[in-house]
Amino acid sequence: QKMDLQSRKVTNEMKVDLCSKYFMIGFAFLPFVWLVNAVWFFKEGFVKEEFEGQQKIKKYVILSGIGSLIWTIGFISWIVIFDQNRVAWGATADYMSFNIAVGKP
């Protein structure tokens, strides 16, 4: 119940604190934390009426969103490149792989 942002026990300061904490944590190569941060606090930052600290939340939500977007683009690019070139890269690609499919080049 503590995680329910609708609960009256969660003050605005705590919300701002959570949002900024999540934003910081996301720098530890945790893009999904940023995504969660952006989605979770979106309503708080952009839908609700103005409250103290909402600017900060807005900032963090936007930055988290951008961060996770960059990561997503990066992942997709790497996946596409690896998938296209894995066979051509031969031994190098094999050493990069954890699971190599059976019966396929």
Place this chain on the structure above:
Amino acid sequence: EKLKNTGNVNGVILPGIKEGKWKDKIPRAQSDDIPCPNQDSSLYSDLESRCGSTQRPWNPDGENLLWKNWDFPIFLINDGNTTAKLYDCYAEHNTGPEATTWPLCSVELKSPMYAAKDSETCYRRSNIIVSIEPQDYCEPLSDYNLYYFQTPRNGTQPDGRSFVQKEKSVAVVLARMDALNIFDKEEVGFDSPTTGIVTLIATAQAIKKALIRSYKPDYENIMFMLVHGESLDYIGSNRIVYDMMQEDFPMKLSKDLQSNGILKNGTQALFNLTNIKYIVELGQLANTQSSEMYYHAHNTNEDIIGIINRLSASPLDIKKSTRTVLPPSSSHTFLKKMPDIPILFISNFDQQYSNVYFHSIYDNALVHNYKYSAGENQRIVQHLTQIATALADALVFAAAADTQSTPKADPGIINSMLECFAETRNCSLYRDVGRPRNFPYVGIVSDEPFAQYISVHSSFHTTMTKQIFQYFTADVVEQEEEECGDVDSCQKQCLMRNKDQMVYRYQFMVGPDCHNQTGAFCGVCYKSTVFEKLARSPAFEPDVWKTYDFTSNEYPTWTESYWKSISGRMFLQPSPAIQHTTLAIGLTLTLLSLPLTYFLQKKSSIIFEDGASVTGAAGSNTPAPVAL
């Protein structure tokens, strides 16, 4: 080939010729190999020499089924009932006036293989360790070579000094031990390799019976070798040559010296390529078409001429081949590393194989007119006896100074061996040479001969060949005063004699007098000089493969893919219309059910009168207090 190129073929089923509808429908000629077998590992570098001649290659009936990439399964079905059912289903549904109407008869063939691309890739992948359960993709082809020395080679001479084999002092007789075709477990070849194996062993036995008491001054021994995997770019001979060059033949003496006398009861002196005087290789020997034999000589010298003359003087009809190049043979491997070894290759063909079923499932006893029950006077048995006698005589004449008698090969043992190798594994010779706690006294004895394919582990074919070889060339170990007890303890005592020595190989076999209808009740200890040595390509040695250049062609690099069991199913396929209709109905039902369920839930209080009994129902309109 043409069918494959249309891209319309998804699978091929070949009905067997042993029983059923297609019984005895053998093609006039068929060979799965290429017209120039083993051309990439040939001694020669130009295609003309590798093939004998490109217009008249060694194996003109070669269709190259083995070395092509077929991306659909090809199944051989021997069972007459199954092939009959397949044909009936086809006749009933796929032909005739209703040929294009559904339902149609269909077959699903499953042949999952784990390896892909090439040996280097799959072997590398098999050796990447990233988890506690590594995935294997392929395995190198591997079995055992057999070698036999006519005279025991005790590493320590009677006067205490260690024995060193003189240069060019040992005559070598060589034959390949393996067969190949595209169907797994169906690799039994009569002309190649069975005639060679049988003749080699018979020759060794004849020489043994003749009892060489002493050799001429430039001879010290005669060695017989059966090499495995020769159909696949000479795997066995490559390994033997490699071992010899690594001072690992017959065993690594240096390792033994280091570990301070593992073999304290007897070692053998090292043997390498320099000790070889000449090689007499036995190729395909069957006289199915004609009894004419040919010799192909390479690096001819007086020793070879002596053998040729002696062979020509025998009743054997042997002529010089009109070719100037050596046919594909294991000798190529030896020549590549030591080009001046004299070679004499004996075969039943001059310019092109007389065996039109080389490396094919049809190279069997039937097409070569062999039947065990026809006895030892049948043509093929007499022919091989003649070859073995002539060869044994020629070798003894060249090498021995004093023998007890002139060598004569025994047609009875040749017939027995042919029965086991080419007709059935349920044969009397296997019962004589079997070990009491092994085949054929343990397990099921079916009627097929053992497959002669090298595969990735040791095979029954190799083990039984070794035991047959030992049986015919060994001395019986006389029992000492006290009995050795029951079969198991006798066997144990016999095999104990192998401990710490490598001069003799003691083998405990049942022997001719120790078995009856019910099984084996005793055994005999045989003292032989027949040994086995691992026949796996040097490319896969632990200290070689990581840096080995797989494109260099220096060693064979054939591997076999891991595979799950193959299976097939036959079924009637309904028309696409029916299949689409079924799918459409299913989809519609699913799509309909979603809003239907939603509405049912929404209006559940109206539809289901008893509203009070709705406890914990999702979407209920009356919110019930839920305790936190």
